[in-house]
Amino acid sequence: xxxxxxxxxxxxxxxxxxxxxxxxxxxxxxxxxxxxxxxxxxxxxxxxxxxxxxxxxxxxxxxxxxxxxxxxxxxxxxxxxxxxxxxxxxxxxxxxxxxxxxxxxxxxxxxxxxxxxxxxxxxxxxxxxxxxxxxxxxxxxxxxxxxxxxxxxxxxxxxxxxxxxxxxxxxxxxxxxxxxxxxxxxxxxxxxxxxxxxxxxxxxxxxxxxxxxxxxxxxxxxxxxxxxxxxxxxxxxxxxxxxxxxxxxxxxxxxxxxxxxxxxxxxxxxxxxxxxxxxxxxxxxxxxxxxxxxxxxxxxxxxxxxxxxxxxxxxxxxxxxxxxx
Amino acid sequence: xxxxxxxxxxxxxxxxxxxxxxxxxxxxxxxxxxxxxxxxxxxxxxxxxxxxxxxxxxxxxxxxxxxxxxxxxxxxxxxxxxxxxxxxxxxxxxxxxxxxxxxxxxxxxxxxxxxxxxxxxxxxxxxxxxxxxxxxxxxxxxxxxxxxxxxxxxxxxxxxxxxxxxxxxxxxxxxxxxxxxxxxxxxxxxxxxxxxxxxxxxxxxxxxxxxxxxxxxxxxxxxxxxxxxxxxxxxxxxxxxxxxxxxxxxxxxxxxxxxxxxxxxxxxxxxxxxxxxxxxxxxxxxxxxxxxxxxxxxxxxxxxxxxxxxxxxxxxxxxxxxxxx
Numbered sequence: 001x002x003x004x005x006x007x008x009x010x011x012x013x014x015x016x017x018x019x020x021x022x023x024x025x026x027x028x029x030x031x032x033x034x035x036x037x038x039x040x041x042x043x044x045x046x047x048x049x050x051x052x053x054x055x056x057x058x059x060x061x062x063x064x065x066x067x068x069x070x071x072x073x074x075x076x077x078x079x080x081x082x083x084x085x086x087x088x089x090x091x092x093x094x095x096x097x098x099x100x101x102x103x104x105x106x107x108x109x110x111x112x113x114x115x116x117x118x119x120x121x122x123x124x125x126x127x128x129x130x131x132x133x134x135x136x137x138x139x140x141x142x143x144x145x146x147x148x149x150x151x152x153x154x155x156x157x158x159x160x161x162x163x164x165x166x167x168x169x170x171x172x173x174x175x176x177x178x179x180x181x182x183x184x185x186x187x188x189x190x191x192x193x194x195x196x197x198x199x200x201x202x203x204x205x206x207x208x209x210x211x212x213x214x215x216x217x218x219x220x221x222x223x224x225x226x227x228x229x230x231x232x233x234x235x236x237x238x239x240x241x242x243x244x245x246x247x248x249x250x251x252x253x254x255x256x257x258x259x260x261x262x263x264x265x266x267x268x269x270x271x272x273x274x275x276x277x278x279x280x281x282x283x284x285x286x287x288x289x290x291x292x293x294x295x296x297x298x299x300x301x302x303x304x305x306x307x308x309x310x311x312x313x314x315x316x317x318x319x320x321x322x323x324x325x
Numbered sequence: 326x327x328x329x330x331x332x333x334x335x336x337x338x339x340x341x342x343x344x345x346x347x348x349x350x351x352x353x354x355x356x357x358x359x360x361x362x363x364x365x366x367x368x369x370x371x372x373x374x375x376x377x378x379x380x381x382x383x384x385x386x387x388x389x390x391x392x393x394x395x396x397x398x399x400x401x402x403x404x405x406x407x408x409x410x411x412x413x414x415x416x417x418x419x420x421x422x423x424x425x426x427x428x429x430x431x432x433x434x435x436x437x438x439x440x441x442x443x444x445x446x447x448x449x450x451x452x453x454x455x456x457x458x459x460x461x462x463x464x465x466x467x468x469x470x471x472x473x474x475x476x477x478x479x480x481x482x483x484x485x486x487x488x489x490x491x492x493x494x495x496x497x498x499x500x501x502x503x504x505x506x507x508x509x510x511x512x513x514x515x516x517x518x519x520x521x522x523x524x525x526x527x528x529x530x531x532x533x534x535x536x537x538x539x540x541x542x543x544x545x546x547x548x549x550x551x552x553x554x555x556x557x558x559x560x561x562x563x564x565x566x567x568x569x570x571x572x573x574x575x576x577x578x579x580x581x582x583x584x585x586x587x588x589x590x591x592x593x594x595x596x597x598x599x600x601x602x603x604x605x606x607x608x609x610x611x612x613x614x615x616x617x618x619x620x621x622x623x624x625x626x627x628x629x630x631x632x633x634x635x636x637x638x639x640x641x642x643x644x645x646x647x648x649x650x
Binding site: 077079080082085108110111112113114115116117118127128129133150151172178179180181182183184185186187188189190191192245246248249250251253256324 | 402404405407410433435436437438439440441442443452453454458475476497503504505506507508509510511512513514516517570571573574575576578581649
């Protein structure tokens with residue numbers, strides 16, 4: 001199944017079920033919002049599946065043509081957003097460029113609690129206070145969960161994964177080292193993320209959902225030029241392991257979103273990167289300094305994942321940067 | 326005004342206005358929940374004030390005797406919880422005990438994003454996975470905000486402070502250094518906090534609300550024995566400065582909670598501490614090791630703030646620790 005949340009003037013929008021090609025949609029039965037759907041999934045998923053099948057068959061009264069400009073983030077706000085950093089190549093490149101010991105990722109996943117009161121719409125402008133802060137996008141995958149009890153182990157965690165999403169995790173890199181040095185983690189550095197419009201059930205990925213990893217290339221364009229095409233298959237920790245990590249000392253509420261961190265591949269020379277910081281790290285290792293500029297006012301980023309069918313699995317993130325002075 | 330949220334089977338509870346002595350309450354007009362109240366404050370506060378005055382005068386039909394066991398956290402869940410660390414004595418003691426350079430707090434406040442999907446009820450047991458994790462309480466003050474625009478400066482921030490609360494920020498100290506070393510900040514180390522039952526408007530503090538600081542002693546008892554009586558007046562950064570810090574690169578939604586961090590005083594030898602970690606730091610400095618144990622299964626902590634009138638300003642946090650195996 002594919003879900004989309006359309007603007008209706010309310011903070012959480014109106015949940016719709018969307019056709020596989022992303023062109024037609026129908027208001028979801030029994031749940032006004034995706035949060036409500038997640039809280040009642042066991043009781044209602046079969047009903048949504050019936051709607052989805054009828055939509056695909058073209059036989060559903062009340063279906064509308066989907067206007068991507070009406071799409072909000074699937075969860076316009078969430079009770080919890082926990083972002084991992086699960087790609088070892090990314091860690092190695094950043095460590096090497098900054099002259100840190102190359103320890104990669106140890107046995108303990110890296111994860112921080114991010115702001116979750118707002119996820120920007122896929123085509124919303126991203127507003128920042130200053131172009132001097134090193135404005136960067138980060139393409140990553142995420143999962144949206146049902147409620148997970150404290151102490152859940154990785155082997156039992158996959159059952160709680162309800163939906164998969166594509167996320168643009170905006171980051172202010174110039175502030176990052178200062179905030180990391182405090183030990184308190186990121187705050188200024190991590191303003192609101194955006195999500196691509198469609199949240200999809202794992203079965204929509206077919207064989208590309210393997211070992212709780214999204215084994216598909218995440219296409220990133222900056223200012224209309226290809227920037228990266230990194231595959232999610234090289235996660236050192238699968239989402240099942242990230243969920244178990246997140247749930248060590250807390251229950252996770254339905255609607256918790258867990259992120260993979262910047263998607264990154266060993267073969268970065270041919271597939272590129274999904275954030276500017278990593279590209280600058282590669283340049284720094286090769287030539288002593290990064291020369292790819294961070295984002296400036298008016299710069300744009302597009303992210304999508306195309307299936308072999310040509311369909312865009314998650315729809316498209318297409319944002320521009322605006323400096324608010 | 327004083328507000329309390331009473332259990333009614335819903336996740337956000339039912340908002341009530343409570344008498345100054347904490348004994349009588351009336352369901353709030355026009356807002357079922359505190360979150361709704363915060364989102365409609367400008368329109369409705371005068372109505373709640375009328376209810377509060379009538380309750381104080383003893384003339385309000387429908388008022389009930391308040392049963393503290395029915396009280397939830399004022400916000401049982403919130404869209405955002407940003408916890409500062411604004412007491413320099415606490416920073417110095419921890420730094421000195423751990424052998425770090427004593428830099429205190431620099432010009433940039435320390436703040437992390439904490440879990441906000443659940444705040445424990447004032448008398449709820451606190452559940453943890455292991456007694457080996459260094460289970461600690463932290464007594465601190467917090468403010469609950471109206472919506473704050475990105476870029477708000479400290480001089481303009483006080484106007485957004487709607488309510489003041491007393492918070493027990495549970496912490497797992499044994500995990501802290503590991504999580505701080507990653508630069509990603511705390512996750513396992515910071516499970517759900519609890520709040521005292523009453524959220525109060527700043528005018529309830531009278532002269533004790535000065536320079537956006539809560540200038541009152543926070544009384545902490547562990548297992549029925551006095552542990553600390555630290556005053557909030559020594560915050561290096563006032564809540565106005567903490568709000569400005571929080572809002573640098575994000576809008577803050579109504580219902581955002583900002584914490585002061587562990588309340589701590591220069592005169593710790595006579596007033597004690599509001600967390601075990603600080604007491605152990607003092608012991609480590611004096612005698613080479615901390616000997617106050619962290620919390621074990623069945624241990625209890627009580628927090629309150631008594632006014633000169635004898636009234637308990639925020640009501641009481643009274644929790645026990647339970648290890649879930």
